[in-house]
Amino acid sequence: MRTRKEDKKPRIGIYSMGLKHYWGQFPGLRERLIEYGTFISRKVETFGVEVFFYGLVDCEQEGRKAGEYFNANNVDLIFAHSATYVTSASILPVHQICKAPAVVLNLQPTARINYEKTTTGEWLAHCGACPVPEISNAFNRAEIPYRVVNGLLGLDYTPEISMTNEVTKDRYEAIRAWKKIEEWVLAAKVKRNLSGARFGFLGNTYSGMLDMYSDFTMFQGQTGAHLQVLEMCDLDRHLQNVTEEEVAEKRKEIEEFFLISEDAAADPLAQKPTEEQLNWSAKVAVAQEKLVEEFDLDALTYYYHGAPGNHYEELQGGFIVGHSLLTAEGIPCAGEGDLKTCLAMKICDILGKGGSFCEIVTVDYEDGTILLGHDGPFHLEIAKGKPILRGMGLYHGKQGTGVSVEAKVRTGEITNLACTQTADGKLKFIITEAESTDGEIMTIGNTQTPVKFRHDPDTYMDEWFAEAPTHHFAMSVGHNAGLYEKVADLLGIPYVILDK
Secondary structure, X not given: XXXXXXXXXXXXXXXXXXXXXXXXXXXXXXXXXXXXXXHHHHHHHOOOOEXXXXXXXXXXHHHHHHHHHHHHOOOOEEEEEEOOOOOHHHHHHHHHHOOOOEEEEEEEOOOOOOOOOOOHHHHHOOOOOOOHHHHHHHHHHOOOOEEEEEEEOOOOOOOOOOOOOOOOOOOHHHHHHHHHHHHHHHHHHHHHHHOOOEEEEEEOOOOOOOOOOOOHHHXXXXXXXXXXXXXXXXHHHHHOOOOHHHHHHHHHHHHHHOEEOOOOOOOOOEEOOOHHHHHHHHHHHHHHHHHHHHOOOOEEEEXXXXXXXXXXXXXXXXXXXXXXXXXXXXXXXXXXXXXHHHHHHHHHHHOOOEEEEEEEEEEEOOOOEEEEEEOOOOOHHHEOOOOEEEEEOOOOOOOOOEEEEEOOEOOEEEEEEEEXXXXXXXXXXXXXXXXXXXXXXXXXXXXXXXXXXXXXXXXXXXXXXXXXXXOOXXXXXXXXXXXXXXXXXXXXXXXXXEOO
């Protein structure tokens, strides 16, 4: 699948810190610390970001200059490399001037100093942990949020000036530290891409689903995203201009990415789609693409429930196939007007982890799994095999008929990201790591994935329901709790991790 819109690269500020008095006392130390900072900058660049390396901050004046430098470059995140001891007064101005989130990097160059030969100058190149308590105290009292990554620098060579082995790239402490650094970069990517992202809201929310309702102003205030209210007539306007050639081309795309079912499903309501149903889904899919292009959308949530037999009911009957295709192209689409889950899906998608629209389907107490899914759409990029298209005699609980997607997320590690709303109007993330199994699913034209949690199904549901979730969430591939935790931190959204 092609990506309809390129993600924006996060802008990462980096500086190394030290004490100006040292440079005349210990020749070569300043250059050595700058070399470490340059190594960090180049490695961060490999994560596909824009890096702005200031160099050394070693006094209050340099701190102020660095803060202005990072502001001028509109950075999303600052890595403050604790290279050696520094007075906290030197670096506090950086973060008082530039309000980008700060992550202190305590990355020691060596796993063990050479005790027999180490001089004071050599030790100072390895004492990055020394100022971190002082920095933490100053940040706390100045009410500046901070995070710390501890570990090894991860060099693949030893500088000539060094008196010990500094090759640590394969050590666990370096690998773990750099995994956390990459997660902070990815979290910054989410924040940058949500800022100004355009979420479409087509139609309305399913009537009576009180957990779905959200304040649009609250949504923009907490995410930085724009909410574009759309009408069914906006989509219908494009539908009227779809050509036969466009429908034929879309049919080819649909047949490439889906399996078309035969009349083999257990449910008589979910059988082989008719040619008329497939052509209608293809025509609607073309119109959906045009709507996305017209309003420059990055995500879409939708639902329409009109009077029986009206034209818009027929139009929404063809939604699921096109919205599944858009979801796989980086435009996540959430049904039933669920804006909060659409946000969760978009976060998963920005991170390259999928994000499939789900709810609890049923529990298999024999296998110890919970079946998770929905009546569509589905994220095709994380499917196990080709999803199946079935013609639906009806959409349960909804108006109309059409084509639906039957599929499950590929087997292995998954993480569910739910976004709910609390009594004070604040968004809240609920995060759970689990395992997708290759268990059986029903042939009813719905997406379904059997999932095994760390705890038994009832214990997990006790935890889940206690957090007052909405009944939808996004399923992503991989174990991503640490990553989503960092996203929540940078967005300022409370979170909880379940089933630890």
